């Protein structure tokens with residue numbers, strides 16, 4: 156049955172609309188086809204990547220290229236590519252799950268994979284002309300050619316539209332000449348195609364070009380040496396220099412000055428895929444850590460029996476679970492919106508573009524949350540391994556180094572935090588998400604007398620859902636107050652934006668975990684989900700804490716006197732449990748399950 160418009164939340168609407176658990180997609184909903192894909196990718200990871208970990212760490216760039224080619228042979232590079240261009244044309248959920256399960260062996264491969272399939276290929280499938288797609292996409296989908304994405308320059312990182320690379324039209328109007336320097340280009344060492352962003356004359360915005368790169372006939376393109384990096388050591392990262400590189404005019408991607416839009420939209424897709432790429436790493440880190448903790452004895456006791464280690468196991472499992480819940484929830488929203496737009500007559504290309512753009516807020520939220528969770532997991536993984544964790548001989552050390560980049564590329568986490576709130580405020584201004592109405596209601600509630608009724612919280616998650624609702628009110632109170640105070644100058648108040656983003660992120664992650672568990676409890680029985688229930692409650696508990704802290708910091712910074720007092724009272728009310736969960740018990744339950752299974756098992 157076709158999904159109806161009314162059934163699908165718009166991007167950002169999770170904040171003001173209640174979602175029924177039946178309406179979220181969870182990893183337990185994978186179809187047979189998706190499950191087969193997942194197993195095939197896991198098997199590939201186990202066979203082609205994991206056993207060669209040492210070679211990746213020793214900067215064996217040729218191995219990365221070789222495994223990429225094998226991934227191409229298996230069809231993994233073409234999951235998201237429409238069948239008309241030699242791809243499998245699978246849905247967005249399948250694209251995301253491929254990124255998830257192919258990425259845990261080493262960050263080197265996952266970066267090469269992400270750069271090629273995401274930012275290296277997607278700009279052409281999303282913005283290319285029919286001729287461009289026919290010419291290039293089949294080669295990229297099969298792995299005959301690899302793609303790279305050249306946006307960053309020495310002077311233009313986060314401020315991506317400020318690049319100095321130029322494209323100059325020839326006198327006969329047939330070609331452009333590209334000159335400039337790009338930096339930190341993933342896959343540069345073995346790519347045959349580059350998406351290059353350059354400025355034409357004094358245009359406000361940059362323009363995208365498809366540039367072929369043949370080492371035998373380099374057309375003015377030279378590469379810097381491989382960068383020596385903290386992590387992802389066998390991912391090829393080089394500077395790329397363009398010296399009078401001539402490209403035909405029809406290599407322009409979309410229109411003149413459209414490059415910034417292309418760059419941003421490619422990054423939206425890249426962000427949710429990057430979040431996915433940090434999921435299986437977390438599962439693997441936890442499984443490896445619990446395995447070690449069960450074996451390692453100190454004081455004649457397996458260290459996994461110590462409360463101090465159980466905390467780590469429980470928190471690692473909980474974050475991974477919440478990350479999975481939120482990533483697949485958003486992935487399916489995107490897939491459904493694409494289907495909806497196609498049903499309404501959009502081409503697949505338009506539908507995909509708009510579908511992903513719609514959920515840009517969620518993509519930023521996921522990128523930040525999951526990249527920080529994997530870093531935390533790797534850090535705790537090292538701690539569980541003790542001194543051995545610090546050794547190159549154990550996998551924790553490289554996992555920690557590899558995880559670090561995820562907070563930097565695809566837009567730094569600072570930029571993504573500010574973007575998530577900025578985009579939401581913009582959507583509200585355009586009337587796409589009604590924040591004003593709900594924010595006014597919160598204002599009225601703040602001035603009213605609170606109810607002293609004792610609610611019945613006997614049903615599963617009834618209190619947690621009330622808490623989520625109250626956390627949403629906290630966001631509306633804080634962000635609404637800040638918008639009122641600073642108006643269009645809000646973007647100058649970065650600390651406030653970042654605090655608001657943290658509130659937004661915690662709401663989305665906590666709600667996603669709860670909805671997933673509630674859905675599964677309803678269909679598989681509550682008993683079967685007791686540990687997942689514990690994880691959902693534990694995640695929420697931390698979310699409430701973070702939100703209280705960030706809310707307080709924000710209110711104090713922009714409100715004064717009576718207004719400040721009223722908001723702080725509201726904050727107290729919105730972050731107060733009727734019955735506090737015993738988080739020590741919750742952690743013990745989660746840790747015991749992980750210990751017994753000797754792996755991440757959810």
Ligand SMILES: Cc1cc2nc3c(=O)[nH]c(=O)nc-3n(C[C@H](O)[C@H](O)[C@H](O)COP(=O)(O)OP(=O)(O)OC[C@H]3O[C@@H](n4cnc5c(N)ncnc54)[C@H](O)[C@@H]3O)c2cc1C
Pocket residue numbers: 270303304305306307311312313314338339340341342384387392560563564565566567568569570649
């Ligand atoms: C291993 C690796 C691979 C990469 N691969 C690619 C690739 O394939 N293609 C490509 O084009 N690029 C790539 N990049 C570049 C990457 O996207 C940039 O490094 C990133 O966007 C940040 O830019 P920057 O390094 O210039 O840092 P800067 O922009 O200089 O940022 C430095 C710090 O300042 C903060 N900051 C910057 N602006 C603001 C602001 N307005 N407000 C608040 N804080 C701000 C940032 O958050 C960061 O903490 C790669 C980078 C690395 C390290």
